[in-house]
Amino acid sequence: MPFTSDQPSTSPDQSRSRANSKPQAKKTYSGKLTPLLMVQLAAPHTWPASVTPVLLAAALAVGTTGKLSVITVCVLLAISVLMQSAVNTINDYFDYVKGTDTEENQDDPTDAVLVYNDVDPKEARNLAIAFLAGAFILGLYIIFRAGWVPLVIAIVGAIIVFLYSGGRTPISYLPIGELVSGITMGGLITLASYQALTLVLDWSVLLFAVPVILSIGLIMFTNNTCDIEKDIEAQRKTLSVVLGRERSVALYHGIMIVAVLFTVILVGVYFPRGLLICLFMALACIGQFKALLGNPLISSSRGPAMGQVTTFTVLLCAFYVAAIFFHCGCVITL
Secondary structure, eight states: OOOOTTSOSSOHHHHHHHHHHSOOOOOOOOOOOOHHHHHHHHOGGGHHHHHHHHHHHHHHHHHHHSEEEHHHHHHHHHHHHHHHHHHHHHHHHHHHHTTOOOTTTOOOGGGOHHHHHOOOHHHHHHHHHHHHHHHHHHHHHHHHHHOSHHHHHHHHHHHHHHHHHOSSSOGGGSTTHHHHHIIIIIIIHHHHHHHHHHSOOOTTHHHHTHHHHHHHHHHHHHHHHHTHHHHHHTTOOOHHHHHOHHHHHHHHHHHHHHHHHHHHHHHHHHOGGGHHHHHHHHHHHHHHHHHHHHOOOOGGGHHHHHHHHHHHHHHHHHHHHHHHHHHHOOEEEO
């Protein structure tokens, strides 16, 4: 029967139902993105992984040209740190908006800034854009000095940065995350920095970047192996999820050994006078190496594992760079 003016158009229950079905008001956020929270989003503890590729490129440039521009190296270091900060911030942004990070699976407030501080995620997104903009502005100097090649490589890197965490199927959700992050940071940054310092695009630089590529990949592999349970819940198909913890740990140990051996081989073949430095490298790295071999790489050991692998990466790459510098010697210029 059609409704008439004598009949109510809805019952009280229907009215309540319609009221409940109305779109909810836009969420308001009480927190502010303070300078401290900006630093936490940038995650300075990860910066060594972005610094080492530039230092490696500087050492290789010395081996080619016999000299080094301090200003250019400093600009490249700043660009690399800003890019790394952008990656860290955009990762936090996407993990928050997708619901991957929650108070239940993130017990470290400094590692989940948006979860614990009620900050508008758009502010974090804008901060990431600001980091990228800062890197681009500094990159103008590199373009002026070295041409468009570093810019092209940087654009490729920026696209990978977005695809790593954004898009319908982020790279970080796939078994290739460690490989992509290692090649992008350890390989492309080294290649672009070397070109900026020498004005030569030499693809063989990627061979010398292998220890850095493996080391940076290990950092991501550490995180993913410790987070297997969380990633399964988030429906991520990381390499660690696909392999399972036992096989992941075995592969992890194998990559550690290969990274060390490959470093020594490269130094011995191409920079033989630097082998003396490798002896000190072995003494410096052995503690962290043993600690990582004994770490079960589970959720509760994630904090120590990340500290151990970061220290191992810094030591391995720092002594590798020092060995190249020791072999080549250099002339510092402005």
